[in-house]
Amino acid sequence: MDRERELRRYERRHDPMRVLTLSDGVFAIVLTLLVLEVQVPDLRGGQTLREALAEVRPSFIGFLIIIVVIAISWAGHRDLFSLIRRTDRGLVWLNLVYLFPLSLLPFGAALISRYQGEPVALRMYGIILLLIALTRFGVWLYATNRQHLLFEPIGRRTRRVGMLIAAVPAALYLVGILISSAAPGASLAIYAGVPVLYFVGVFLGRSTAPPGSPGDDFT
Amino acid sequence: MDRERELRRYERRHDPMRVLTLSDGVFAIVLTLLVLEVQVPDLRGGQTLREALAEVRPSFIGFLIIIVVIAISWAGHRDLFSLIRRTDRGLVWLNLVYLFPLSLLPFGAALISRYQGEPVALRMYGIILLLIALTRFGVWLYATNRQHLLFEPIGRRTRRVGMLIAAVPAALYLVGILISSAAPGASLAIYAGVPVLYFVGVFLGRSTAPPGSPGDDFT
Amino acid sequence: MDRERELRRYERRHDPMRVLTLSDGVFAIVLTLLVLEVQVPDLRGGQTLREALAEVRPSFIGFLIIIVVIAISWAGHRDLFSLIRRTDRGLVWLNLVYLFPLSLLPFGAALISRYQGEPVALRMYGIILLLIALTRFGVWLYATNRQHLLFEPIGRRTRRVGMLIAAVPAALYLVGILISSAAPGASLAIYAGVPVLYFVGVFLGRSTAPPGSPGDDFT
Amino acid sequence: MDRERELRRYERRHDPMRVLTLSDGVFAIVLTLLVLEVQVPDLRGGQTLREALAEVRPSFIGFLIIIVVIAISWAGHRDLFSLIRRTDRGLVWLNLVYLFPLSLLPFGAALISRYQGEPVALRMYGIILLLIALTRFGVWLYATNRQHLLFEPIGRRTRRVGMLIAAVPAALYLVGILISSAAPGASLAIYAGVPVLYFVGVFLGRSTAPPGSPGDDFT
Numbered sequence: 001m002d003r004e005r006e007l008r009r010y011e012r013r014h015d016p017m018r019v020l021t022l023s024d025g026v027f028a029i030v031l032t033l034l035v036l037e038v039q040v041p042d043l044r045g046g047q048t049l050r051e052a053l054a055e056v057r058p059s060f061i062g063f064l065i066i067i068v069v070i071a072i073s074w075a076g077h078r079d080l081f082s083l084i085r086r087t088d089r090g091l092v093w094l095n096l097v098y099l100f101p102l103s104l105l106p107f108g109a110a111l112i113s114r115y116q117g118e119p120v121a122l123r124m125y126g127i128i129l130l131l132i133a134l135t136r137f138g139v140w141l142y143a144t145n146r147q148h149l150l151f152e153p154i155g156r157r158t159r160r161v162g163m164l165i166a167a168v169p170a171a172l173y174l175v176g177i178l179i180s181s182a183a184p185g186a187s188l189a190i191y192a193g194v195p196v197l198y199f200v201g202v203f204l205g206r207s208t209a210p211p212g213s214p215g216d217d218f219t
Numbered sequence: 220m221d222r223e224r225e226l227r228r229y230e231r232r233h234d235p236m237r238v239l240t241l242s243d244g245v246f247a248i249v250l251t252l253l254v255l256e257v258q259v260p261d262l263r264g265g266q267t268l269r270e271a272l273a274e275v276r277p278s279f280i281g282f283l284i285i286i287v288v289i290a291i292s293w294a295g296h297r298d299l300f301s302l303i304r305r306t307d308r309g310l311v312w313l314n315l316v317y318l319f320p321l322s323l324l325p326f327g328a329a330l331i332s333r334y335q336g337e338p339v340a341l342r343m344y345g346i347i348l349l350l351i352a353l354t355r356f357g358v359w360l361y362a363t364n365r366q367h368l369l370f371e372p373i374g375r376r377t378r379r380v381g382m383l384i385a386a387v388p389a390a391l392y393l394v395g396i397l398i399s400s401a402a403p404g405a406s407l408a409i410y411a412g413v414p415v416l417y418f419v420g421v422f423l424g425r426s427t428a429p430p431g432s433p434g435d436d437f438t
Numbered sequence: 439m440d441r442e443r444e445l446r447r448y449e450r451r452h453d454p455m456r457v458l459t460l461s462d463g464v465f466a467i468v469l470t471l472l473v474l475e476v477q478v479p480d481l482r483g484g485q486t487l488r489e490a491l492a493e494v495r496p497s498f499i500g501f502l503i504i505i506v507v508i509a510i511s512w513a514g515h516r517d518l519f520s521l522i523r524r525t526d527r528g529l530v531w532l533n534l535v536y537l538f539p540l541s542l543l544p545f546g547a548a549l550i551s552r553y554q555g556e557p558v559a560l561r562m563y564g565i566i567l568l569l570i571a572l573t574r575f576g577v578w579l580y581a582t583n584r585q586h587l588l589f590e591p592i593g594r595r596t597r598r599v600g601m602l603i604a605a606v607p608a609a610l611y612l613v614g615i616l617i618s619s620a621a622p623g624a625s626l627a628i629y630a631g632v633p634v635l636y637f638v639g640v641f642l643g644r645s646t647a648p649p650g651s652p653g654d655d656f657t
Numbered sequence: 658m659d660r661e662r663e664l665r666r667y668e669r670r671h672d673p674m675r676v677l678t679l680s681d682g683v684f685a686i687v688l689t690l691l692v693l694e695v696q697v698p699d700l701r702g703g704q705t706l707r708e709a710l711a712e713v714r715p716s717f718i719g720f721l722i723i724i725v726v727i728a729i730s731w732a733g734h735r736d737l738f739s740l741i742r743r744t745d746r747g748l749v750w751l752n753l754v755y756l757f758p759l760s761l762l763p764f765g766a767a768l769i770s771r772y773q774g775e776p777v778a779l780r781m782y783g784i785i786l787l788l789i790a791l792t793r794f795g796v797w798l799y800a801t802n803r804q805h806l807l808f809e810p811i812g813r814r815t816r817r818v819g820m821l822i823a824a825v826p827a828a829l830y831l832v833g834i835l836i837s838s839a840a841p842g843a844s845l846a847i848y849a850g851v852p853v854l855y856f857v858g859v860f861l862g863r864s865t866a867p868p869g870s871p872g873d874d875f876t
Contacts, residue, residue, distance in 0.1 A: 005809065012808065013739045018681060022731065024237060025685025028244025032252060032322045033689060040329040049339045067322075071315045074241065078311070082232045089859075092735070096728045103689045103724075110697040120706045151231065152224065202308075243456060247463025251471060251541045259548040269558045286541075290534045293460065297530070301451045370450065371443065421527075462675060466682025470690060470760045478767040488777045505760075509753045512679065516749070520670045589669065590662065640746075 014086035014149075019095055026099050027074045033106045034063050034070075062113035066105055068195045073102060073132060076165070084143055085151045094139045101131035116188060119181040126177035129191060133170035140166060165201075169194050233305035233368075238314055245318050246293045252325045253282050253289075281332035285324055287414045292321060292351060295384070303362055304370045313358045320350035335407060338400040345396035348410060349389055356385035384420075388413050452524035452587075457533055464537050465512045471544045472501050472508075500551035504543055506633045511540060511570060514603070522581055523589045532577045539569035554626060557619040564615035567629060571608035578604060603639075607632050671743035671806075676752055683756050684731045690763045691720050691727075719770035723762055725852045730759060730789060733822070741800055742808045751796045758788035773845060776838040783834035786848060790827035797823060822858075826851045 038060055041052035084091070108128040115121035140162045144154050176190035257279055260271035306314070327347040334340035359381045363373050395409035476498055479490035522529070546566040553559035578600045582592050614628035695717055698709035744752070765785040772778035797819045801811050833847035 009809065013736075015739065018677060018735045018738075020237060021240065021678065021681040022685050024240040025244055025682055026689055028241050028248060029685060029689040031318070032245055032248040032325075033693070035322050035326050036252070036255075036693075038326050040326065040333060049334055049337045053339060053343070067319060071312075075311060075315070078237045079232075081237075082234065092732060093728075096732070099688070100724060103692050107692050107695050107697065114697060115706055118706045120710060124710070152228065239456060240459065243459040244463055247460050247467060250537070251464055251467040254471070254541050254545050255474075257545050259545065259552060267558075268553055268556045272558060272562070286538060290531075294530060294534070297456050298451075300456075301453065371447065458675060459678065462678040463682055466679050466686060469756070470683055470686040473690070473760050473764050474693075476764050478764065478771060486777075487772055487775045491777060491781070505757060509750075513749060513753070516675050517670075519675075520672065590666065 014088055016081060016084055016087040019087050019092060020081060023077060023095060023099060026103060027070065030103055030105055031067065031070050034066060034109055038063055059113035062109055062116070065192050065195065066109040070105060072195060072198055076136065080140060080143065083150055083154065086149050088149060091139070091143055091149060094135070094142055098135035098139055101128050101135065104128045117184055119184055122180035122184055122187045123177050126173050126180060126187065126191065130170055130173040130177065133166050133173060137163065137166035137170060233307055235300060235303055235306040238306050238311060239300060242296060242314065242318060245322060246289065249322055249324055250286065250289050253285060253328055257282055277335065278332035281328055281335070284411050284414065285328040289324060291414060291417055295355065299359060299362065302369055302373065305368045307368060310362055310368060313354070313361055317354040317358055320347050320354065323347045336403055338403055341399035341403055341406045342396050345392050345399060345406065345410065349392040349396065352385050352389035352392060356382065356389060359385060452526055454519060454522055454525040457525050457530060458519060461515060461533065461537060464541060465508065468541055468543055469505065469508050472504060472547055476501055496554065497551035500547055500554070503630050503633065504547040508543060510633060510636055514574065518578060518581065521588055521592065524587045526587060529577070529581055529587060532573070532580055536573040536577055539566050539573065542566045555622055557622055560618035560622055560625045561615050564611050564618065564625065564629065568608055568611040568615065571604050571611060575601065575604035575608060671745055673738060673741055673744040676744050676749060677738060680734060680752065680756060683760060684727065687760055687762055688724065688727050691723060691766055695720055715773065716770035719766055719773070722849050722852065723766040727762060729852055729855055733793065737797060737800065740807055740811065743806050745806060748800055748806060751792070751799055755792040755796055758785050758792065761785045774841055776841055779837035779841055779844045780834050783830050783837065783844065783848065787827055787830040787834065790823050790830060794820065794823035794827060
């Protein structure tokens with residue numbers, strides 16, 4: 001009886017519900033805040049609206065890429081937490097740490113869309129992306145290493161696939177940061193290319209993996 | 220036993236809950252972000268506040284129409300997902316793609332309220348509306364085509380009504396885009412008229428449909 | 439069996455859950471958006487920060503009053519929906535209509551805090567408050583008139599108290615609007631006084647009402 | 658039978674669910690609104706982006722500290738409400754009062770990052786922090802004093818630890834406010850130091866407390 005009460009208390013205190021509500025709130029806000037960066041242009045003397053909108057276009061494309069980054073992050077967050085039954089103090093804080101670089105994305109988006117040729121801007125934007133990938137890696141490592149936090153034991157292969165999904169982008173973003181001065185164009189291409197790579201990976205993983213295989217754990 | 224575990228895992232991974240939390244977050248933010256577009260006017264020399272507010276009025280009306288568009292979209296989203304029991308990878312991503320043009324509405328609203336006579340502005344705003352209708356069409360098609368994602372099989376007539384509800388606005392918005400240069404006034408009238416049409420349709424559907432008929436599936 | 443399926447479908451389609459998620463999202467955003475109206479002042483030549491902040495103070499007080507208005511509205515919304523078991527098409531749309539003037543409050547707050555002596559500003563702000571009270575009245579009337587939407591039948595006295603809680607502020611706000619030109623100071627006092635009245639009412643209702651009496655239905 | 662109905666009504670009316678949804682919404686928005694304060698710099702004549710970003714750095718650090726303050730507040734809010742089973746009128750309103758200074762944090766952050774040497778700015782920022790700690794203290798006192806609001810009786814020691822967790826920061830913030838004119842640097846150090854102190858406390862509490870001890874109730 002007392003043991004049961006203890007258990008119920010334990011479950012209450014490790015309920016992931018509010019972690020998900022907060023995270024979804026942050027994701028939703030970051031997703032829509034980006035729109036605020038795309039400003040309706042003021043027409044300067046003699047300029048047509050078409051010309052003014054053409055000026056807005058690069059910021060629009062940058063904004064689109066970052067929306068995809070956030071969408072991928074959210075889908076990954078959803079997949080991960082579909083495995084998680086309980087959240088302890090460490091996981092709660094790791095998730096907060098993960099949300100931090102995520103909330104910096106609108107700033108990074110504004111920076112990169114205005115100064116896309118500048119190494120400093122490329123470096124800062126890359127660091128934000130790198131931090132997102134690294135903290136994601138940390139959350140995955142922490143959670144999958146603690147069986148009592150999961151609904152069911154997770155296979156070694158699934159665990160590795162999950163680590164790769166965060167580690168490969170992290171490595172690529174690091175390259176992007178390191179070459180930002182020497183080759184700003186290549187750096188930008190890497191940042192824009194990683195999301196594409198993700199979809200290719202998901203597509204390949206889908207067509208080759210047998211049903212019920214670890215590839216199924218990631219959207 | 221093992222089969223049961225497999226099933227529970229399947230259900231967990233296809234739980235629509237977070238898709239709804241994220242979507243409601245985006246809807247709520249887009250709904251209230253629009254208000255930021257209605258600026259409190261600064262009085263210029265000799266101008267009264269009444270005159271200054273009169274200048275804000277067109278932007279206010281545009282804002283009102285778009286609030287109605289978002290409200291209709293949300294009500295439709297709620298109706299659709301009341302049929303959906305599970306979300307697979309495709310549906311999760313289709314829903315994200317649907318949320319994207321929706322989050323562009325505040326930008327479109329700002330554009331149209333400031334340059335409502337300009338064909339380029341009308342075209343861009345129309346494209347946003349068209350994308351919302353098309354992605355909505357896609358979500359409906361995808362979900363109703365997969366019985367295992369639904370609570371119960373859906374009738375052919377209901378399915379067609381749902382497709383029409385997205386296809387008819389899409390067609391009208393396309394007309395609005397195509398005539399934006401030749402007849403900007405008519406284009407604007409179409410954009411403002413589609414929501415009205417929606418309410419007329421709901422009202423007629425309600426008064427003629429027998430109880431329990433497919434018309435009941437849409438708000 | 440078939441009857442049971444029909445029932446489950448009925449319940450699903452009338453589930454109030456998402457209406458609450460959207461409403462809470464809008465309330466949370468409106469509550470925090472108000473802060474954006476309180477700007478950190480730029481110091482003009484020779485001005486100290488203390489003087490600059492003193493200029494911000496009136497906008498701060500207006501902001502505080504409106505926060506209280508929103509808090510009361512949210513508490514009332516929560517109380518009402520604690521009685522509601524199902525939401526039909528009419529209630530879903532009435533709730534959306536209710537959220538509309540609510541989302542205008544940050545605009546109204548910015549207007550009143552900058553032009554608090556101006557009859558036009560007082561009138562517009564009063565209209566927003568009046569619309570909130572009237573739509574709240576409508577939601578209450580609609581819901582309590584439909585027993586199948588409620589958890590349990592509601593007494594006639596409770597119903598009347600709920601109507602008064604919306605009707606009395608509506609009447610007062612109407613007075614505030616009508617006297618905005620003749621007596622702007624009195625108009626402003628009414629707008630600021632209604633929330634105070636609310637708390638006095640709740641306090642009196644609490645100390646005189648026997649436990650389990652209708653007064654308990656409202657926070 | 659009637660008694661049971663009464664009980665169900667009682668539970669419905671005291672359900673904490675919406676209090677949590679609203680609170681998480683406010684937390685998520687405040688967390689991401691802070692980013693809006695970090696502006697992408699405009700380059701002045703001859704200035705490089707690196708120099709311009711260096712100017713943004715102090716505001717970035719201030720922003721980081723405040724993110725930590727909000728994260729701590731949210732984790733504490735989650736811990737507290739994991740003990741709470743029912744919310745009565747008083748608790749609902751106390752929680753709203755708690756959310757109020759919290760929503761002022763972006764304003765405080767903007768103020769302190771721009772005028773960090775100014776006593777008035779330090780005082781105002783300190784008052785916001787003090788109000789958060791005091792209202793948190795009030796919520797804790799109110800809730801833990803009412804056994805019928807809790808899942809299970811709370812021990813005297815746990816109760817005191819919870820009071821200290823709010824009272825100690827409150828006392829320190831008060832010192833920070835009082836010395837803001839005489840020693841602005843020390844005042845700023847206190848504001849920045851309290852979150853650090855919190856983590857040290859959690860870490861020490863963790864390593865010395867036996868499992869199941871009251872220290873476990875706080876994240």
